Amino acid sequence: MTAVLVLVPAVDGSAFALLTLARRLGSPLAVACGPADDVAVAALGRFGAASVYSVSSTDFDRSPVAARVEVLAALARRRSPAAVLIAASRTGQEVAARLSVRLDSGAVGDVVDLRADAGGPVAVQAAGGGSGRVESRVVRGTPVFAVRTAAVTPSPAPAEPAVTRTHFALPSRTRAARRLGPGQRPSLATADIVVAGGHGVGSRAGFDLVGQVADALGGAVGGSHTATELGWCPRNAQVDQTGTIVHPRLYVALGISGSVRHRAAMRHATTVIAVDRDPASPIFEVADLGVVGDLHEVVPALLTEIKRRRSSVAPKPATTPRRHP
Amino acid sequence: MQIVVVVRQPMLAGRPARLDDADEIAVDQARRIALCRRDVEVTALAPGPAAAAATVRRALALGADVGVHVHDARLPGGDALAISRVLATAVQRVGFDLVVCGCAPADAAWAMVPAMLAERLGVPSLCFADTLRVGSRTVEISRPEVYQAALPAVVSVTERCGEPRYQRFSAAARQPVRTWSLADLGLDDDSLAEATTVVAAMPMPRRTGTVIQGDPATAAGRVADFLAERQFL
Numbered sequence: 292m293t294a295v296l297v298l299v300p301a302v303d304g305s306a307f308a309l310l311t312l313a314r315r316l317g318s319p320l321a322v323a324c325g326p327a328d329d330v331a332v333a334a335l336g337r338f339g340a341a342s343v344y345s346v347s348s349t350d351f352d353r354s355p356v357a358a359r360v361e362v363l364a365a366l367a368r369r370r371s372p373a374a375v376l377i378a379a380s381r382t383g384q385e386v387a388a389r390l391s392v393r394l395d396s397g398a399v400g401d402v403v404d405l406r407a408d409a410g411g412p413v414a415v416q417a418a419g420g421g422s423g424r425v426e427s428r429v430v431r432g433t434p435v436f437a438v439r440t441a442a443v444t445p446s447p448a449p450a451e452p453a454v455t456r457t458h459f460a461l462p463s464r465t466r467a468a469r470r471l472g473p474g475q476r477p478s479l480a481t482a483d484i485v486v487a488g489g490h491g492v493g494s495r496a497g498f499d500l501v502g503q504v505a506d507a508l509g510g511a512v513g514g515s516h517t518a519t520e521l522g523w524c525p526r527n528a529q530v531d532q533t534g535t536i537v538h539p540r541l542y543v544a545l546g547i548s549g550s551v552r553h554r555a556a557m558r559h560a561t562t563v564i565a566v567d568r569d570p571a572s573p574i575f576e577v578a579d580l581g582v583v584g585d586l587h588e589v590v591p592a593l594l595t596e597i598k599r600r601r602s603s604v605a606p607k608p609a610t611t612p613r614r615h616p
Numbered sequence: 617m618q619i620v621v622v623v624r625q626p627m628l629a630g631r632p633a634r635l636d637d638a639d640e641i642a643v644d645q646a647r648r649i650a651l652c653r654r655d656v657e658v659t660a661l662a663p664g665p666a667a668a669a670a671t672v673r674r675a676l677a678l679g680a681d682v683g684v685h686v687h688d689a690r691l692p693g694g695d696a697l698a699i700s701r702v703l704a705t706a707v708q709r710v711g712f713d714l715v716v717c718g719c720a721p722a723d724a725a726w727a728m729v730p731a732m733l734a735e736r737l738g739v740p741s742l743c744f745a746d747t748l749r750v751g752s753r754t755v756e757i758s759r760p761e762v763y764q765a766a767l768p769a770v771v772s773v774t775e776r777c778g779e780p781r782y783q784r785f786s787a788a789a790r791q792p793v794r795t796w797s798l799a800d801l802g803l804d805d806d807s808l809a810e811a812t813t814v815v816a817a818m819p820m821p822r823r824t825g826t827v828i829q830g831d832p833a834t835a836a837g838r839v840a841d842f843l844a845e846r847q848f849l
Contacts, residue, residue, distance in 0.1 A: 356731075356741070381744045381759060388696070388731030389741070397697060397811030400728050413815055423819045431811040437728070441847045468740040468765040471756070481746040481776040483760070484848065508848060538775040541848050559637070559775060562846055563825075564839060570827070580842045581827035582835045592836035600840060600849060 292318040293373040296366060297340070298359060298386065299323045300378040300440070302331040307445035309376045309438055310338040312405045314448060316412050317373040320344060321452070322366065324351045324359055332454055339448040348459040356385045357467035362459055364393045367433055374412050376405075379437040387437040396432025403442035417442070479528060484510030485539040485560070487530050489553075490517040491546020491567055491586055498523045500590050501545055507597050513537065515547045530556050545586050549574025566590065617656045619646045620707050621680060622717045622733075624726070625664040625671045635674050637775050638718030644780035645773055646716050647679030649750050657681050659710050663691055663702055672793045678780060683793035684710060690798055695810040696725045700732035702808070705801045707737065712768055714755060719744055719772040730772035740765035746776040 295313040299306045299321050306321070313319035321340040323331065326347040335343055344366065350358035363386070367375060375390065377383045379401060391398035404415035408428070414436055416425045429435075461467065479485065486508065488501035498518070505512045514524035516531045530537055532552040542560035547553060549565070549572055557563070558577065565578035566586045575581040582589055623639040635643070643660065650656035660675030662668045663686040672683035686706055692698035707715055715737075717730040727743075734741030742765055745757035756764045757771060798808075828835055843849045 360735075384727055385731040385741060385743045388728035389735040391697060391728070391811075392700065392732045392735035395697075395811075397695075398728060399812055400696075400725060423817060425814055426816040427812050427814045429812050431809065441845070466738075466740055466766065468742050468763045468769070471762040471764050473761055480778060481758075481760070483746070483776075508843070536779055541843075541846070564842065566839075570829070575825065575827050578825045578827070580839065581825055582839060583827060583829040584832055584835055588832035589835050589839075592833045593839050596836050596840040597843075597849060600844065 294318055294320040294342075294370050296363060296370070296372045296375040297321045298363060298375070298377045298383070299327075299335065300380060300383060302327070302334050304445060305378050305440035306335065307338040307447075308440040308443035309378060310335065310340055311445045311448075312436075312438060312443060313374075313376050314339045315405060315407050318342075320366075320370070320372070322346065322362065324348070324362065326456070327454070332452055336450050336452040337447050338445060339450050340452045341450055342453045342455065345454060345456045346459050347456070348461075350459065350461045353469055354461060354465070354467040355382050355470060356389065357465055358459065358461055359386045360389045360393060361461060363390050367394055372433060374405075374434040374436060376436050376438055378440050384437050387435050391432075391435045394432050394435070396435055397429035398435040398437065399427055399429065400437040402436045402438045405436060405438070412436075479511045479513055479530070479535045479537060482511035482537065482539055484508050484541045484543075485513050485530070485537050485557075486510050486543040486545065487513035487515060487547060487557075488518055488524065488545045489515035489547030490521075491548075492518065492523065493546070493587070495521075495523045497587070500586070503594055504543060504545070504590060507594055508541070508543070510539070510541070510543075515553050516550065532556055544574050544578070545590060547574055548572040549577065617649075617653060617713045618711045619649060619656060619658045619714045619716060620710050620712045621646045621658060621660050621675060622703060622707075622715065622730075623660055623662045623671055623675045625662065625668040635671060635678075636718055636720050638720045638773065639675075640678060640718070640780045641775055641777050642716045642718035642773050643675045643678040643680055645748050645777055646714075647781075649714075650679070650681075659684060661703070661706055661710065662686070663699065663706070665691075669793055669795070676791060676793075681791075683791065685793050685795045686798075686801070687795050688798040690805060690808065692808050692810060694725055694814070695812055696728045696732060697811045698808045700729050700736055702798070702801065702803060703729070703733050704736035705803055706796065707733070709796075709801065712737075714750065714767060715770040716748075717770070717772040719774055727772075730770050734770035737768075737770065740769045742769060742771045745771050745773045748773055748777055 295317040318341040327345040399414040486505040513530040519529040538559040544565040565574040659682045660680035
């Protein structure tokens, strides 16, 4: 059976999802950037990795994209695989794009499902922000797929992987982007996750709750016009038409009714969660998930729930703390 | 310093004079860099049909100095690999120290174009930047992890980089826009053969939000499920 290259993003659910899809196209060859220990190899084997290619290098941290592209391109030329599967993270998409030029092969992004077909693998894509589905096929070269792993349910299929260990170093004169560090806490305007509180929070002391949710999710804190007018949060944290316009992936609105001026500033958010007491609040019209209830009861329960899920690693077997970004 | 901003015609028909939000921010970021230095020339480059000329015009109004429109009937449509080839040839012809692209989250094919362009040009890529800072020889982004590369380089910026300022109605908006065909760029059909093909496309029912009521503990569990499902936990 032909090999299918799987770039292991981290030994967790995302890698298992990629392996699950890869098994449909051929025999999965897991490429672990950063040495895979025995626990990691066993975990990859449980989801069907026929072989594990464990590469150690300091360059994976320093130049994450360039180093991965080099390793994958070399392997793809040597093994001529049926496809290359990469998780569609920010780094992953960059790796997929550069690899596809390197191999002069077609690439498909935002893949949510894959199936084998007589004419080659068919990729199902979520198009137009989830408003449609597009099925496409790569007609030139080795197909490169950037997969949204969250959309795939991993299923185990135990295998005994053969492990190859090797070392890699980028040529010294490579011109590549370098990772400098983890970065600071994002400001409101550039934050990926924003948690905002409004009139329903009730008091300045109650605003601590908003901060706690932001800390739990790693996001920035914002406030509605009312909350800033009442002095519950600083004016530079105002999410409002005349304050800061935000573009997060996740927006959590706590006790915000959703005035026109507020919605104008957060309508770019990809996903919106709202908690408010009034079922008629306009915020629920734009929310992907709305909770009608007292936030002073719902939010503490949510914080406990998040803490509980973070502390128990039980549902995902053999999760290692190390992550390959 | 030569900055090339790649803009594209918005997908929606009927509003030809507008840019994608992310593209407006890309032009605006280039303009902000130009404000701090004396030697910057910002070129707006748009591939696309005749209507894309209006896209270039809009970029000029937002702060670009020169407009280039690549217009050809054989221009590839949705194939990222082929588009990146056209862009790479055009960018090389203009000359560049920095290429800025906008990355619209909803478009998977376009999200890959900046990195493909960088690979073709043989320069570093810094994609999905939430903030952008350009020094004399380097460019630095955060997302929020911080990355740095030496110029020349390609960056793509998200909408989080900052709201664009008001557009200006200066002489730039009346400047002529250069139009290049694929023949002008020396590209032939073979090099632009599509590498991917669409087998089927189907619309999905519009996703509507759910509103839940009742016991706070159950509701909190549902919210945690939702967060986990979308990989925020």
